Amino acid sequence: MKVNSIVVAAGQGTRMGAEIPKTLIALGGKPCVCRAVEGLLPFSQKLIVVIRKDEEAAFKEALSDLAVTFVYGGDTRRQSVENGLSLVEEDCDIVLIHDGARPFIKADLAQRLIEAAGQTGAAIPAVKVTDTLKRKEDAHLQTVDRDGLYAVQTPQAFRRELILQAYQKFSDDLTDDAGLVEKMGAEVRLVKGDKTNMKLTTKEDVALARKLLQSPPRVGMGYDVHRLVAGRKLILCGVDIPYEKGLYGHSDADVCLHALMDALLGAAALGDIGAHFPDSDEKYKGISSLILTQKVQKLLANHGYQAYNVDITVIAQKPKLLPYMRSMRENVARALKLPIDRISVKATTTERLGFVGRGEGIACMATCTLQEQ
Numbered sequence: 001m002k003v004n005s006i007v008v009a010a011g012q013g014t015r016m017g018a019e020i021p022k023t024l025i026a027l028g029g030k031p032c033v034c035r036a037v038e039g040l041l042p043f044s045q046k047l048i049v050v051i052r053k054d055e056e057a058a059f060k061e062a063l064s065d066l067a068v069t070f071v072y073g074g075d076t077r078r079q080s081v082e083n084g085l086s087l088v089e090e091d092c093d094i095v096l097i098h099d100g101a102r103p104f105i106k107a108d109l110a111q112r113l114i115e116a117a118g119q120t121g122a123a124i125p126a127v128k129v130t131d132t133l134k135r136k137e138d139a140h141l142q143t144v145d146r147d148g149l150y151a152v153q154t155p156q157a158f159r160r161e162l163i164l165q166a167y168q169k170f171s172d173d174l175t176d177d178a179g180l181v182e183k184m185g186a187e188v189r190l191v192k193g194d195k196t197n198m199k200l201t202t203k204e205d206v207a208l209a210r211k212l213l214q215s216p217p218r219v220g221m222g223y224d225v226h227r228l229v230a231g232r233k234l235i236l237c238g239v240d241i242p243y244e245k246g247l248y249g250h251s252d253a254d255v256c257l258h259a260l261m262d263a264l265l266g267a268a269a270l271g272d273i274g275a276h277f278p279d280s281d282e283k284y285k286g287i288s289s290l291i292l293t294q295k296v297q298k299l300l301a302n303h304g305y306q307a308y309n310v311d312i313t314v315i316a317q318k319p320k321l322l323p324y325m326r327s328m329r330e331n332v333a334r335a336l337k338l339p340i341d342r343i344s345v346k347a348t349t350t351e352r353l354g355f356v357g358r359g360e361g362i363a364c365m366a367t368c369t370l371q372e373q
Contacts, residue, residue: 001093001118005044005155006084009033009059009100010052010073022200023100024058028213028372029304031062032103032200039105040098040155041066043114048087049100050080078173085167088160094118095163097177098155101200103209105155109194116189117157122181124157125193126150152176153193162186217308217369220267222259225363236314236321236362237328237345238290238335243319247362250279254289256312256345259366260332261289261296267370268305293335305370309342315356315363321347 009023023033033049041047047066050073051059059070071087073080081097088095094117098105109125116123129151133144156177158166166180174180178188200206228234232246237256247253261273270276276299277284277292284292300306310332314321321328325345333340350357 003094004046004088004092005040005096006048007100008050010050010080033100035103036100048084050084076173092160096155113157120187120189121159121162122188124178125153126190127193215372218267220263220368222262222366224255224258226253226255227361238331239327251287255364257289259364263366263368307336308369308371310368311344312366314347
């Protein structure tokens with residue numbers, strides 16, 4: 001069967017209260033309408049996107065890599081759909097009409113709708129209402145029987161001649177296209193919908209949609225060691241800790257932040273600190289590792305990542321670090337732009353074993369998780 005699809009994206013989205021149309025709001029790096037279109041393109045010989053005239057440039061940029069046809073919408077949803085129907089091909093068998101604010105259409109649902117509409121003439125996705133419903137009249141509440149009630153979604157699928165006839169026969173401006181077909185007395189088949197096939201109506205819907213698209217966290221591990229020598233400051237997590245020796249290195253030799261930076265870079269598969277801040281470069285001589293950590297944070301952001309939490313374990317026989325832990329955590333939190341409750345810093349000894357136990361150096365292990373922004 002030949003399928004044409006209409007994606008309606010000409011609404012104003014006043015309930016969203018956003019500065020841009022809700023169909024252009026970015027979800028996981030793509031505009032909502034782009035995800036809606038991509039979900040239907042594999043089934044569509046022609047795909048028509050209904051837009052507002054003054055937003056044409058923005059939509060053309062958002063969908064520049066996709067084979068779509070644009071048409072201007074009207075003052076109402078009905079007028080917008082009619083304008084889309086005017087471009088449907090005459091030899092088309094099935095028309096899919098979809099809301100551009102529904103970004104999560106799945107292939108199996110689209111296929112089932114097309115097949116059902118081919119059999120009966122019209123098919124819509126719906127999910128049973130499971131919440132208790134109340135109707136408010138003045139100050140009184142009345143429980144509504146939810147038995148047999150369904151929440152209807154899009155895309156809705158129709159035989160071309162049936163949906164055209166329904167629009168020609170009735171002038172009603174209904175909230176869905178199946179309503180016009182129902183008024184004709186024609187059968188509309190319910191197809192099991194998908195609860196993730198949500199519509200963006202409020203800012204809370206956008207937040208939920210972004211959570212659904214969130215990738216699993218990326219985990220990184222870093223390890224570093226520096227020698228203890230006389231004549232150097234002991235800097236750990238940016239804190240100057242009084243001690244008779246300090247750590248040797250090209251920068252301030254902050255072993256904690258070096259391990260942390262390696263963990264962060266490793267989680268994002270961006271190499272290590274030696275690649276980004278080589279000890280052969282004089283501009284990093286004596287530099288504060290807090291500055292380097294801030295640079296790593298910006299690098300991650302440019303690649304679409306944000307640290308979620310970090311855990312740092314300092315391995316040192318001396319000195320005692322407990323009095324400085326809070327300041328160490330605060331410094332890391334500021335450098336990574338995180339709340340302090342996501343920053344863990346702890347210390348342990350080696351029970352006087354090895355080079356750490358002999359006071360020859362300090363080691364540090366760090367782990368972190370990253371999230372895609």
